[in-house]
Amino acid sequence: MHDSIGIPACFSFGERPTDDPAITRSGRSVFMSVYRTKIAGQCRLITITWCKNLLLHGLSVSVQGQDTDNQYCCKVELKPWYFWRKQGSKHFIVDGKAVNVVWDLKAAKFNGETEPRSDYYVAIACEEEVVLLLGDLKKDAYRKTGCRPALIEPALVSRKEHVFGKKKFSTRVKFHEKGTFHDISIECNNGLVNNSSFGENDQQMEIRIDGHLAIHVKHLQWKFRGNEHIYVNKTRVEVYWDVHNWLFSSGPRHALFIFKPNSSSTSPSSALTPSSPRSSSLASTLLSSQAADSTSGEEYNAGGSSRFCLILYAWKVE
Template sequence: MQDSIGKPVGDKPDDSTAVTRAGQSVFMSVYKTKVADECWLITITWCKNMLLHGLSVAIDGPQAETSCKVELKPWYFWRKQGSKSFLLDGKAIDVFWDLKSAKFHGETEPSSEYYVAVVCEDEVILLLGDLKKDAYRKTGCRPSLFDPILVSRKEHVFGKKKFLTRIKFHEKGRFHEISIEAKNISTDHDGVDSEMEIRIDGHLMIHVNHLQWKFRGNESIDFKKVKLEVYWDVHDWLFSPGLRHALFIINSTSPASFPARSLPSSVTSTPLSSQSGSGGSSEGFDSSGLYEFCLFLYAWKVE
């Protein structure tokens, strides 16, 4: 195993402790693509703390796993543009990036003026960013016939009472804002009760009273003809000292294929590694553009 920047990495360590200690935000997106009639998963991880922005590209093929990692530190400007090559299942993989002018606007992921491209066998199998013409010119390769599908997203976000994120319910749809807010309210008998609200685009979708009794649960909701299953575990918010996190899982599927579900056994009070595998389903999408998508949101409370 090699762990230097820009080199292939086989075994990825558990990064959850580092996330907690450094207080860094992590956004990890998993895309399903196809190479030579085989399904591959590509994981793009952006992380941010007070000192650096980091980018990691991990590719999971049908037989092996490797990754190319690039860290972007403010004083290492030359690393904001470049490429790396490695082999996966005997196939040559090239990762190209240009983040010289990337606009982050205070966020973990860039919003414009950048590209990240993954190339295999003269095809661009994944292209992120708005500088697509620059990416195709730099790689000299053609687009893949298979459009990559975003199948899961994992985020670590920090806040005091309110947490925000954005997700898509359709491959070509717009982003929707999800807000989660937990608060204490006074009761008639001078006591204190806890409640939680989950909103989508400002619309109240889930309201949990007596949160100290209902700190784990799940609920099915419908939003714009999409069936959503929402799981939550806020035990540590209520009962653990220090820096505390809650876990939310939001799973969207087309109504016709949405199965009955129970709370997954993986929903515990221990955060998953921010660098681990997808954690979400890589199947379940159809030609209509509706597809199964999982969001794993780790909300860290900072007092």
């Protein structure tokens, strides 16, 4: 069974970020996770997409075919009046192998977010193995599918999120799949600078990790693109930003942020240490290349590890 779904264009593998009308018109929050694992005889990318607006929660599952442009997909819409949709299963065929998607979201706690926090599972099974399992009800998932855990553990390649706000934008992320969640907040506002030619229109931006100030950018109208590195629990995280559209465009507009941990680097001293900013041109180039590489899976290596990347689109609304 091939259940097609119109995934937003900005979620297509290998594409650069685009202004997707379906997102900007509806103000829809979108959260996408890309995993790499072995399914139907070869390593493939599995994309889990959660979306949310005023009327429904949506879930879609996409499995990469042999041709990277070919996707096998299924979609679940959790409308309030369709209670049966909150628990069920679907299947489709990937290169001759049956892939089952089984979910239970009856008691899922979203806590106002796009992706559920607890009391749920989404399982993807193929050839009597659960190749990907999300949520905390793992025993229920194995019992329902009747399948064993896969021998190869999925690797999280990237996460991509669209969030909306006026001045402040927040999300939660694990920089490592087995790590703890970290709260990220980004705030842009006018700063008052005494004895400065910038005057009252000086724009400033603050990026906080778990409530701690990690990056403070003054004179944002001159530093609208850039990058710094910080340390979060001794892990070095490269942070890239491009807020040009926030400052110089009209209508619905987004800024782009990339958070990329490097597990091989550790801090010699503090847990949160900003570095000196590098050139804006380098950051601008990496914003494009990181977005393409992480979604295409090119950063996954043969050793079974993935260099994780969080891509955040922060849409400013008036």
